[in-house]
Amino acid sequence: MxxxxxxxxxxxxxxxxxxxxxxxxxxxxxxxxxxxxxxxxxxxxxxxxxxxxxxxxxxxxxxxxxEQISQRVLKNMIPMRGRMIHDLAGNQESQDYGLFGECINSIxxxxxxxxxxxxxxxxxxxxxxxxxxxxxxxxxxxxxxxxxxxxxxxxxxxxxxxxxxxxxxxxxxxxxxxxxxxxxxxxEYIDCCYIELYIPPAETQDATFGSFVMSPNHLHIWPRHNFMLIALANGDGSFTSTFFGPWSLVESLDSRTKIEEFLKCNFSDALDVMGHKNAVDAFERNPRGALMxxxxxxxxxxxxxxxxxxxxxxxxxxxxxxxxxxxxxxxxxxxxxxxxxxxxxxxxxxxxxxxxxxxxxxxxxxxxxxYKEMSHGVTSRLYLIRKKLDTLLGKWLKDKWLPLYTMVSFKADIPYHKAILTEQRQKRILAYIQAVILATLPIGGLGLYKIIRKTLKNYRK
Amino acid sequence: MxxxxxxxxxxxxxxxxxxxxxxxxxxxxxxxxxxxxxxxxxxxxxxxxxxxxxxxxxxxxxxxxxEQISQRVLKNMIPMRGRMIHDLAGNQESQDYGLFGECINSIxxxxxxxxxxxxxxxxxxxxxxxxxxxxxxxxxxxxxxxxxxxxxxxxxxxxxxxxxxxxxxxxxxxxxxxxxxxxxxxxEYIDCCYIELYIPPAETQDATFGSFVMSPNHLHIWPRHNFMLIALANGDGSFTSTFFGPWSLVESLDSRTKIEEFLKCNFSDALDVMGHKNAVDAFERNPRGALMxxxxxxxxxxxxxxxxxxxxxxxxxxxxxxxxxxxxxxxxxxxxxxxxxxxxxxxxxxxxxxxxxxxxxxxxxxxxxxYKEMSHGVTSRLYLIRKKLDTLLGKWLKDKWLPLYTMVSFKADIPYHKAILTEQRQKRILAYIQAVILATLPIGGLGLYKIIRKTLKNYRK
Structure with a gap:
């Protein structure tokens, strides 16, 4: 039996x-x-x-x-090739997840x-x-x-x-x-509360993004250091957006006026596509989740x-x-x-x-x-330089140099703990390279840095 | 109301x-x-x-x-001035808890x-x-x-x-x-199981210890590295004894013969005062406690x-x-x-x-x-040397130098976390002194060490 x-x-x-x-x-x-x-x-x-x-x-x-079940259950997923960083002025900058166009998928x-x-x-x-x-x-x-x-x-x-x-x-x-x-x-709870918000489909079809108001093929992030907003596309043209921030901040926003002011100051472009009233309603009324x-x-x-x-x-x-x-x-x-x-x-x-x-x-x-990287690090210059170096080495050395994100998200055959061990080794090498560059800056290192930057730009074209 | x-x-x-x-x-x-x-x-x-x-x-x-309640509820407690270490041969060595005869109390x-x-x-x-x-x-x-x-x-x-x-x-x-x-x-569970054992009162009054079979004014320890036995006196002349050891060890002792052999090899003198049959019965049948x-x-x-x-x-x-x-x-x-x-x-x-x-x-x-100190450290030479140095400084510098055990057990006005901070500072100083002694050993440090030892012996008389 x-x-x-x-x-x-x-x-x-x-x-x-x-x-x-x-x-x-x-x-x-x-x-x-x-x-x-x-x-x-x-x-x-x-x-x-x-x-x-x-x-x-x-x-x-x-x-x-x-395999067949996998194909059927995943048929509606939307590939995301990178993060789309939204700054305070509403400018968007794409940062690819993979070195060779690999995607994660919104579902x-x-x-x-x-x-x-x-x-x-x-x-x-x-x-x-x-x-x-x-x-x-x-x-x-x-x-x-x-x-x-x-x-x-x-x-x-x-x-x-x-x-x-x-x-x-x-x-x-x-x-x-x-x-x-x-x-x-x-x-262990982290001092972070989340609130689900909503970005509706475009009212008229967009030339580039169809029924979406912005790129559906990115994970959108509005990093603001100790808090942030993200948005992932849904199949129907909408985005599910989530706000993350410390509990004390959320609790301090205890009126509609304060909420609207806060959203306007920090996520002006997102607020516009959510609709002011809907966004404030959602922020005020939706359940507040804890992260554990x-x-x-x-x-x-x-x-x-x-x-x-x-x-x-x-x-x-x-x-x-x-x-x-x-x-x-x-x-x-x-x-x-x-x-x-x-x-x-x-x-x-x-x-x-x-x-x-x-x-x-x-x-x-x-x-x-x-959390630190998403809400804060993605905007720091040092982070971006190191990230570029990491990317450069990854593209150059292929499977011999794998950025952490690649190992975790795109290489299912590398166990998580091995990914961390590899990353630690690579980090030591990166730090060494950075130190060399910094040490040689006065004697031409700046030129070296510029060469690296230019090479990278060429790579990205 | x-x-x-x-x-x-x-x-x-x-x-x-x-x-x-x-x-x-x-x-x-x-x-x-x-x-x-x-x-x-x-x-x-x-x-x-x-x-x-x-x-x-x-x-x-x-x-x-x-205050009055305190006096009434504590009236039966038995002061313990130190640990009594029992070695494999049954020799006993007293290690005072306090520098000036302070006691903890068995109840x-x-x-x-x-x-x-x-x-x-x-x-x-x-x-x-x-x-x-x-x-x-x-x-x-x-x-x-x-x-x-x-x-x-x-x-x-x-x-x-x-x-x-x-x-x-x-x-x-x-x-x-x-x-x-x-x-x-x-x-978090530690890999340690405990079993309660029992040492009955003396059959005839002992000249030194009255109705007890060994000093009631010590916490008796049989340290055996990865396991140990302890015993604390009760008011009626008996001792409550507890065995501590890894679960795998306890589970491996799965017959009366193995238990008796194990107790005889490791705690021969304790076994004699417990009575062989009673000890084996208790070890076999008493509940096995986990430590969390x-x-x-x-x-x-x-x-x-x-x-x-x-x-x-x-x-x-x-x-x-x-x-x-x-x-x-x-x-x-x-x-x-x-x-x-x-x-x-x-x-x-x-x-x-x-x-x-x-x-x-x-x-x-x-x-x-x-746990490490009790089951293991109390028998190591380095531990004993450092402990003696610690004791010496404590006696010499009085309230300016307080061994950790003294702060935790005898100084209720020092919060636990401050006791640890003070201990860390003192440990650094002790390590320094030890290093100096070791470094000067070839050029007369041995003499210095002997002087310290002699001084300590005099102190203890």
Whole structure:
């Protein structure tokens, strides 16, 4: 008889895990506390999504699970070739993500989730239970009993051979596992609040951008040092925009006048395309989200009884665009281990915990550090010089010199922790080159710098 | 009308907090999930206590709350002037804790807890509810509603103006506060298991130690590098002994033969006074405890609605003997702030969170570091030389040079984080002196070292 698994959470990672397990002949039951998001009655946008950017790790992991499914669920994504930096005067400057035109891709979270749920429905060995909120898991040697409270306030129990928790940053699976396992755990809030805003499609078709009011193929950023605005394109010509800033700043903007003044001073061009009233309404009324990092270890209960994937295991701030990508990669890494040792789930889960940890803490840290880069660094001269040097070396030395962003976003075969190690080595070299240039400045280094600049400009043409 | 407070947890810190608040005319209700531990029916020792050592911070905090109560509840404590190191051959060597004979004090946790509960009973404005397990707290601007499940499986609600959570490392108050507050939180297990053992009183009165089989005025340690045994005297002539070691080691001792062999090889003299059969029984059957550090921040809910004290806010490993002392000090620090601003609880709680954090993370770290010192360092030559130098300087320079242990255990007026700063400065000086001695060794430094040693020996006579 097929072994049974309860997958908790029918979000992005939960759906992919359910599909991957179903393809390996497990009897899967997939639970979610919400109602089916595809129903007309439940189609309220929660306004706390932050748009998604899917890149190589996410895509290759989807492909690893099923190439055809990957193609179908990703059909609406919009490629973004770089950041578009908006300065105070409204000038825009493009900064490419890749050295050779590689793109990350904007996709609406709810569209992707609904697509994945449609795929889930094609499997006869996946049973989906919406409106089931996990309240308890009783672990035992023979079976794992998950107790749910249904929307009708009933208690229902479902047994399975093992549990896969994909229930997000505030995971109940995780807290139930903590009763069984000595789990190191930390959660840390960063002093940053986010508010979702909205840029509607163009009223008349634009010659360059069609139904969009600005380039859909860029991740737009308005960096203002300790706060910022971003915007990612949606398929319908609109942009989902998100404001990030310290809580004290947001709390100080306690009237419509102050909000409008603030937006006008700092994001004048964005305000114009949002519409003044709509922007102020949204800023004032939309929910204010907190940003939290979660780390834990181990990720499993022994004897192959349970494991957590995605945000349940590693919630990170959104500034590297890797949260979902990393969650999808979790599924790939786990399935590869399962494929190698299909008869020994206990060993597979233990090895996953042991080997995955270093990569997960690495990307959590990178994401945290990138807030500084996005909101501040992208505008500093030193940053730009070093970035240009990094790009130059990357183009010149090809696979021998890979900028960090390239490794994280475009090279799915380089584990996160190895990307960091490589970056540290390259940084030492860059610092050395910079020092040499600075030291030789008085004796002609300026000329050298100009040559480098010119070379770079030629490269970019 | 007096303001009301629900104190959650009638352990050591909860009882002291209840008394301190009652003395400030609050209407206190004190809840505990257990039954009254003073009842005959509930007098089962839980065998997971680790005996307590109360030192200056604990004592002065008790005195701050009430001098008379302090005298009554501490009447059975046994002073310990130092560590007694037992080597493999059974030789004992005393290492004083203080420079001038200062002592820490052994006290049985349950005796102290029962004494404090007797004191609680004297207050007409403290209402004690045993058998009430906190399940939820609903915070609101007006009142805080604590929902309990009673032993009879009933749900009962109690409103109060604010909540003080003293419900230990696995605090429900804390997890409920996390629903209301963006709380940074971390828990970390150290790879160390503990098992409580027992050394009975002497069968015949000993000429030196009376009803004890070894000095009651020492904390006995059998340091064996990656594991150790300790023992603290009880009032009745017995010792409570605790074994600490890595989980893998404990799990490898999976038969009575292996356990006895292990104890015989490593703690031969302790085994003799425990009795071979009793020791093996206890090692095999007693519960195995895990050791966890907990840090969090902030410790309160705004508008003065809730605060956590003691292990609920800062669970630490027991190796500096400061867990309870620090919890009692929490009460003192909070009451001092309340006395200074009796009308502004909101500001008091906020200031407590802000200022107490540095001290709490300091002592958590010290406790963790001290495991190494206790199980390993106390036997190393370099450690002993530096310790002697430290002692020499302490005796010579008096209050100008204070060894870390002295600051933490005997100087309640030095906050933990200042103790660490002072220690760091002193360590640099010690390292310098050592370096000078080493550098001058070939040219007479050996003589200098001998002089220092002789001086120290004279001092100790």
């Amino acid at each position: 097929a072994e049974s698994v309860n997958v908790i959470g029918a979000g992005l990672v939960g759906c992919l895990a359910a599909i991957a397990l179903a393809k390996r002949d497990f009897e899967v039951t997939l639970f979610d506390y919400r109602q089916d998001p595809r129903l007309e009655t439940t189609k309220d946008r929660n306004l706390r999504s932050i748009n998604l950017a899917i890149s190589a790790r996410g895509i290759t992991s989807l492909e690893f699970v099923d 609406d979270r709810s569209v992707l989730n609904n697509n994945l749920l449609d795929e889930v429905d094609r499997f006869s060995n996946i049973h989906v239970k919406f409106g089931h909120k996990l309240s308890r898991v009783d672990f035992s040697r023979e079976k794992q009993t998950c107790v749910f409270t249904t929307d009708a306030k009933e208690q229902k129990s479902y047994d399975a051979d093992f549990v896969v928790g994909c229930d997000g940053a505030y995971s109940t699976t995780r807290s139930q596992m903590q009763r069984e396992v000595r789990m190191d755990y930390s959660q 990092c979660v780390e834990c270890k181990p990720y499993h209960v022994d004897q192959g009884r349970a494991i957590i994937l995605g945000d349940a295991a590693h919630s990170m701030v959104p500034f590297y665009g890797q949260g979902m990508n990393c969650g999808f990669e979790d599924v790939k890494v786990l399935m590869r281990l399962l494929d190698a040792h299909p008869q020994d789930r206990a060993a597979v889960f233990a090895e996953y915990s042991l080997n995955r940890h270093e990569d997960l803490v690495s990307i959590i840290k990178l994401a945290k550090d990138n | 007096a303001e009301s407070v629900n104190v959650i947890g009638a352990g050591l810190v909860g009882c002291l907090a209840a008394i301190a608040l009652a003395k400030r005319d609050f209407e206190v209700t004190l809840f505990d999930y257990r039954q009254d531990p003073r009842l005959e029916t509930t007098k089962d020792r839980n065998l997971r206590s680790i005996n307590l050592a109360i030192s200056a911070r604990g004592i002065t905090s008790l005195e701050f709350v009430d 049985d946790r349950s005796v102290l807890n029962n004494n404090l509960l007797d004191e609680v009973d004297r207050f007409s404005n403290i209402h004690v509810k045993f058998g009430h397990k906190l399940s939820r707290v609903d915070f609101s601007r007006e009142k805080q509603t604590c929902v309990f499940t009673t032993d009879a499986k009933e749900q009962k609600s109690y409103d109060a103006d604010f909540v003080v959570g003293c419900d230990g490392a696995y605090s429900t108050t804390r997890s409920q506060m996390q629903r209301e507050v963006r709380m940074d939180y971390s828990q 550090c907990v840090e969090c921040k902030p410790y309160h809910v705004d508008q003065g609605r809730a605060i956590i004290l003691g292990d609920a806010a800062h669970s630490m490993v027991p190796f500096y003997g400061q867990g309870m002392n620090c919890g009692f000090e929490d009460v003192k620090v909070l009451m001092r702030l309340l006395d200074a601003h009796p009308q502004d609880r909101a500001a008091v709680f906020a200031e407590y969170s802000l200022n107490r954090h540095e001290d709490l993370v300091s002592i958590i770290k010290l406790a963790k570091d001290n």
